[in-house]
Amino acid sequence: xxxxxxxxxxxxxxxxxxxxxxxxxxxxxxxxxxxxxxxxxxxxxxxxxxxxxxxxxxxxxxxxxxxxxxxxxxxxxxxxxxxxxxxxxx
Numbered sequence: 001x002x003x004x005x006x007x008x009x010x011x012x013x014x015x016x017x018x019x020x021x022x023x024x025x026x027x028x029x030x031x032x033x034x035x036x037x038x039x040x041x042x043x044x045x046x047x048x049x050x051x052x053x054x055x056x057x058x059x060x061x062x063x064x065x066x067x068x069x070x071x072x073x074x075x076x077x078x079x080x081x082x083x084x085x086x087x088x089x090x
Contacts (some may be wrong), residue, residue: 014073018066
């Protein structure tokens with residue numbers, strides 16, 4: 001199997017995973033509100049907000065890892081084509 005289609009497929013897969021992670025985080029945090037709950041009568045809202053924050057905090061390391069993998073894959077693709085350009089001018 002040729003190398004270039006595999007390289008582009010892996011790059012595309014990493015970008016799709018990254019986009020899905022961003023979409024998932026945005027779906028989790030859409031109901032998050034920056035509020036200060038002063039009274040005990042809002043304890044149910046406070047616990048709901050804490051649950052949202054906890055879920056977002058769990059996803060954050062996965063998003064950071066996906067970002068790193070996407071950057072490395074992008075740099076690899078760029079490096080491959082730069083290397084190919086230099087080889088063509090030899």
